[in-house]
Amino acid sequence: MGRGTWEDHYTRRAREENWLARSVYKLEEIDKKYKIIRRGHRLLDLGCYPGSWSQYCSRKVGPKGEVVGIDLKKPDRFSAPNFRFLEADVLSLDPGRLADELGTRDVVISDLAPQTSGIHVADTSRSMELAKRALAIAVAVLDRGGCFLCKVFEGEDIQGLRDEMVRHFKAVRTIRPAAVRKASREVYLLGLNRLHKS
Numbered sequence: 092m093g094r095g096t097w098e099d100h101y102t103r104r105a106r107e108e109n110w111l112a113r114s115v116y117k118l119e120e121i122d123k124k125y126k127i128i129r130r131g132h133r134l135l136d137l138g139c140y141p142g143s144w145s146q147y148c149s150r151k152v153g154p155k156g157e158v159v160g161i162d163l164k165k166p167d168r169f170s171a172p173n174f175r176f177l178e179a180d181v182l183s184l185d186p187g188r189l190a191d192e193l194g195t196r197d198v199v200i201s202d203l204a205p206q207t208s209g210i211h212v213a214d215t216s217r218s219m220e221l222a223k224r225a226l227a228i229a230v231a232v233l234d235r236g237g238c239f240l241c242k243v244f245e246g247e248d249i250q251g252l253r254d255e256m257v258r259h260f261k262a263v264r265t266i267r268p269a270a271v272r273k274a275s276r277e278v279y280l281l282g283l284n285r286l287h288k289s
């Protein structure tokens with residue numbers, strides 16, 4: 092990201108602390124509060140480019156854990172022995188086949204976001220489409236007790252997505268981390284403790 096009008100405290104801090112994006116502070120805040128990512132975890136990061144969430148997770152899960160990142164674009168500035176990248180469009184992925192390929196996961200995180208057009212209705216609907224696909228993937232790959240964190244733009248359908256998460260997780264939280272820009276409509280839904288596989 093350039094040093095233009097969007098530069099803020101978190102952008103500067105990310106550069107100083109060698110994180111690949113300021114978004115890391117959203118995940119860090121949620122993780123500090125809910126302790127979702129632990130040593131040895133097997134994690135799936137949907138929409139991982141440029142890689143700050145994977146960078147954070149790969150440090151936290153340590154050498155016995157594993158982070159698999161999926162995106163349309165390969166993170167070109169991040170690599171780690173416990174990180175594996177799959178280039179794919181999540182909308183074309185079959186969740187069941189992905190589960191077979193990856194094996195079960197302890198945590199699924201999704202920061203998936205569409206290229207915004209500025210047209211509110213269209214952007215919200217594309218964000219919801221990505222969030223629903225992320226949930227379908229999480230439901231397919233998560234172990235019992237696992238967690239799912241998902242970004243979505245606020246809109247009418249958000250309650251429907253939350254209701255769907257309530258069917259699969261023991262508790263669901265809606266979170267707006269401090270690092271979310273004031274003008275942004277993004278929120279994060281967190282599903283804690285995946286219930287038994289349905």
Ligand SMILES: C[S@@+](CC[C@H](N)C(=O)[O-])C[C@H]1O[C@@H](n2cnc3c(N)ncnc32)[C@H](O)[C@@H]1O
Nearest residue numbers: 138140141142143144162163180181202203204
């Ligand atoms: C906000 S960025 C993620 C930032 C990342 N969490 C980080 O900390 O570096 C959103 C990402 O979603 C990806 N994305 C959007 N639609 C996608 C799709 N259909 N399949 C895979 N990735 C997608 C974009 O390519 C983009 O890299």
